[in-house]
Amino acid sequence: MDSYDGEDTLGRMWKVAARPALLLLLTLSLGTAQAQLQVQQVYGSAEGQRAGGLWSPLQAGPLQAQRVRTGAGRLELRWGGGTALLNSAVQAQVNGGKLQVMAGQAYVTGPVQLYVRGYHLNVPAGGAARVDLLPRSARIAALRGTARVAFGSRTVNVAAGSQFSLSAARTSAYQESDPWYLSRITGRGDAVIEALRGQVSVGQGQLRPAGVGQSLAEGQRLRTGRNSWAELGFTGGGYLRLQADSELQVTAVQTSTRGREVWLQLNRGSAWNVVAxxxxxxxxxxxxxSTAVRGTVYRVDAGGLVKVFEGEVEAGAAAVQGGQQLRGEHLEVLQPDAQDALNLSLDELRAQPIGLRDLTVPGETELAVQAAPLSEVWLEARAEDGVLWAWPLRPQAEVAVDGEGRPLSLNPVTYTLSPVGRQQLAALPAGRYTFRVAARRYDQRQELSPALPASVLPAPAPSVPVPSVPGPVENRD
Known part of the structure; x- marks a missing residue:
């Protein structure tokens, strides 16, 4: 088998390697015998499929499945002296006792042999490599040692700091920017709808109208209609604003030792992303x-357009800097449009603080507080036995908004109890209560203890007479 280093398009060999018959031959050619694949550890969601076609959760021990997939989780496999750590959203097969990664990301430590979409990968003892099978970024990168990639009748030596592109069939320099495998998954995270405008629906099968505060589970879709948008906030911070006529699917949201891990799939339309x-x-x-970020403001369209306003985005094999956009394979100077201007103004609105403060005047009969427009404000009353009541506070005047749901004025708004709320508050059972006003706006929250007017307070708890204790009787004898 010939061997070579460096860059070579290998056009003829690429065509040979793509032939199904030869791929089958590669898969069945086991090379050096290795120990049976073992499930070392499962972090979160990982499933296997046997010959019967049923998917079931994987457990530590010998791997009996023919196909493997991860959802919101990771899977660590071991065989021989090496390991493979599969990231979230990975699809893999077991052919002839060897692992074959078909989609997603994997971190491999040697000595180990496996397949990557039909390419035979050999990582030596002490070596490490990563596999990235993502849209516009299908590669094998050597992190330590020299990995060997075989296809057709050829072998490519990939030295540490180099990558082999499966689509271009050549090697090039590689600088790692996302060492995801260094973190450890610690639990599940949340993706919560924090704001919306217009027609927004959510679900896994049949979609239903979405509401603020609703969480999206793994596999669920968020869809917007015409002239609509929705904001999705994540555990640990950051948010995505799904644009009009778009659909997003949540692959995984997890907490980890480096913060949190978010995996999303934009099926159609456009998404605006703000990640600190x-x-x-x-x-x-x-x-x-496929785009990956560490702190940026950027927009991505399902058709592949990537616009970066701040920071840096890894888009396929390209690094797109702030002030640039990627269209197809070409980096260009950023060209903002009306959609971008809308999102920048919505970001400004979102960043405005709640500014909650008590406006109640002593002696008046009205509870009044002040907060930023489009805030969600409510009054809570907690009894001594822990029972909690709550009433929404409404703006005194309707907040005027434009066609995109932005308030025409950012001045603070006065919020008060409705007549029904005042009646219900005054009708609470007699007793002692602790009162609190809370406000929520996007990912912000603020609280205060209000000075409630006596006219809306419930009756005080009846006083219990304290029995008199007779004093000592003086002996007059």
Whole structure:
């Protein structure tokens, strides 16, 4: 078998390697015998499929499945002296006793042999490599040692700091920007609808109208209609604003030792993303490109357009800097449009603080507080036995908004109890209560203890007479 290093398009050999018959031959050619695949550890959701076609959760021990997939989780496999750590959203097969990664990401330590979409990968003892099978980024990168990639009648030596592109069939320099395997999954995270406008629906099979505060589970879809948008916030910070006529699917949201890990799939339309540094991993994949960030403001369209306003985005094999956009394979100067201007103004609105403060005037009969427009404000009353009541506070005047749901004025708004709320508050059972006003706006929350007017307070708890204790009787004898 010939061996070579360096860059070579290998056009003829690429065509040979793509032939199904030869791929089958590669899969069945086991090479050096290795121990049976073992499930070392499961983090979160990982399933296997046997010959019967049923998927079931994987457990530690010998791997009996013919196909493997991860959802919101990771899977560590061991055979021989090496390991393979499969990230979230991975699809793999077991052919002839060897692992074959078909989609997603994997971190491999040697000595180990496996297949990557029909390419035979050999990682030596002490070596490490990563596999990235994502839209517009299908590669094998050597992190330590020299990995060997065989296909057709050829072998490519991939030295540490180099990558082999499966689509271009050549090697090039590689600088790692997303060492996801260094973190440890610690639990499940949340993706919560924090704001919406217009027609927004959510679900896994049949979609239903969405509401603010609703969480999206793994596999659920969020869809917007015409002239609509929805904001999705994540555990650990950051948010995505799904644009009009778009659909997003949640692959995984997890907490980890580096913050949190978010995996999303944009099926159609466009998404605006705001991710601060230090919040953890964030990956948004479309049918034609996969993007990963560490702190940035950017927009991505399902058709592959990537616009970066702040920070840096890894888009396929390209690094797109702030002030640039990627269209197809071409980096261009950023060209903002009306959709971008709308999102920048919505970001400004979202960043405005709640500014909650008590406006109740002593001696008046009205509870009044002040907060930013489009805030959700409510009054809570907690009894001594722990029972909790709550009433929404409404703006005194309707907040005027434009066609995109933005308030025409950012001035603070006065919120009060409705007549029904005042009646219900005054009708509470007699007793002692602790009162609190809370306000929520996007991912912000603020509280205060109000000065409630006596006219709306419930009756005080009846006083219990204290029996008199007779004093000592003086002996007059």
């Amino acid at each position: 540094k230090g919040q953890g991993g964030y990956r948004l994949t479309t049918p034609v490109i």
